[in-house]
Amino acid sequence: MLKEIDNHLSDIKKISIKSSDELEKFRIKYISKKGIVPSLFSKLKDVDSDKRKKFGFKINELKIKVGQIIDKSKAELSSFSKKEITIDYSLPADFLKLGSRHPISIVKNKIIDIFSKIGFDISEGPEIEDDWHNFTALNLPEYHPARDMQDTFYVSKDPDYLLRTHTSSVQIRHMENNEPPIRTISPGRVYRNEDISARSHCFFHQIEGLYVDENVSFVDLKQTLLHFTKELFGKSKIRLRPSYFPFTEPSAELDIYWGLNSEADHRITKGTGWLEILGCGMVDPNVLENCKIDPKKFSGYAFGMGIERITMLLYQIEDIRTFYENDVRFLQQFKSSI
Numbered sequence: 001m002l003k004e005i006d007n008h009l010s011d012i013k014k015i016s017i018k019s020s021d022e023l024e025k026f027r028i029k030y031i032s033k034k035g036i037v038p039s040l041f042s043k044l045k046d047v048d049s050d051k052r053k054k055f056g057f058k059i060n061e062l063k064i065k066v067g068q069i070i071d072k073s074k075a076e077l078s079s080f081s082k083k084e085i086t087i088d089y090s091l092p093a094d095f096l097k098l099g100s101r102h103p104i105s106i107v108k109n110k111i112i113d114i115f116s117k118i119g120f121d122i123s124e125g126p127e128i129e130d131d132w133h134n135f136t137a138l139n140l141p142e143y144h145p146a147r148d149m150q151d152t153f154y155v156s157k158d159p160d161y162l163l164r165t166h167t168s169s170v171q172i173r174h175m176e177n178n179e180p181p182i183r184t185i186s187p188g189r190v191y192r193n194e195d196i197s198a199r200s201h202c203f204f205h206q207i208e209g210l211y212v213d214e215n216v217s218f219v220d221l222k223q224t225l226l227h228f229t230k231e232l233f234g235k236s237k238i239r240l241r242p243s244y245f246p247f248t249e250p251s252a253e254l255d256i257y258w259g260l261n262s263e264a265d266h267r268i269t270k271g272t273g274w275l276e277i278l279g280c281g282m283v284d285p286n287v288l289e290n291c292k293i294d295p296k297k298f299s300g301y302a303f304g305m306g307i308e309r310i311t312m313l314l315y316q317i318e319d320i321r322t323f324y325e326n327d328v329r330f331l332q333q334f335k336s337s338i
Contacts, residue, residue: 100335125170131160133169163191175291181213205307212300221301248281278305
């Protein structure tokens with residue numbers, strides 16, 4: 001009988017109670033009317049009188065140990081239950097605070113989306129470019145002012161490597177590696193050796209478009225740009241003014257009618273209501289020949305715009321330097337545009 005009690009004492013040391021159901025089963029097993037402890041007390045009368053005291057001591061030890069386990073488990077389960085109750089599940093979730101996209105990225109993505117929907121793919125190229133792709137292949141003669149050190153950041157001379165001055169170099173690479181029909185836009189960062197001011201910076205972002213196929217005309221260019229201005233600005237009144245670019249012939253600049261509805265409109269349009277948006281034109285046959293495309297069979301148009309300028313117009317931002325200062329107060333205003 002002593003061995004039986006010792007076994008019970010050894011068993012309860014290993015018991016781990018993790019729920020109210022387990023606690024109730026433990027209580028019934030040991031101290032209920034038909035439990036182990038009352039059963040051992042009932043057997044005490046059959047034990048010899050000289051051994052009864054020792055057996056009684058052992059049974060009491062078992063009873064006390066069982067009671068301690070029950071009290072300790074009740075306290076632990078009660079504490080755990082109270083902790084659960086303190087959580088208010090009706091409170092709103094604590095969402096992570098998201099950052100915001102940069103306004104230049106927002107506008108760039110909008111422009112890409114507009115042209116992607118009408119079949120233009122995206123092409124990219126290196127920011128450190130060679131003379132051929134940045135100048136020569138684009139029909140820029142050796143005496144062109146853009147080649148001067150004061151206008152371009154050169155990385156090395158002989159051979160000439162430089163920070164690209166426009167993303168037109170990407171179009172040259174695309175035409176060299178792909179056969180017509182070609183319909184692509186080339187977004188990216190470009191560099192010019194210019195003084196930093198409220199209206200200009202030494203690096204900025206451009207997005208240029210190119211379409212080369214059989215029988216492409218100026219009418220196709222005009223309709224494409226009309227669609228673009230409607231989608232981005234909501235403006236359908238445009239005009240094309242004659243201009244000059246070495247890589248297009250004929251060349252033009254696109255203006256949209258911004259209107260004169262406010263003092264800001266008068267200021268940004270200089271009282272005319274018209275606002276210059278981008279440069280464009282038909283791809284010069286010399287450029288096509290440089291890329292081994294037959295200009296007698298194929299023709300094309302190209303256009304290019306500064307993303308910062310478009311962004312400044314859309315969000316009425318007056319200083320281009322604001323884009324590069326990483327002022328959180330400025331960037332937080334664009335959270336709704338993610």
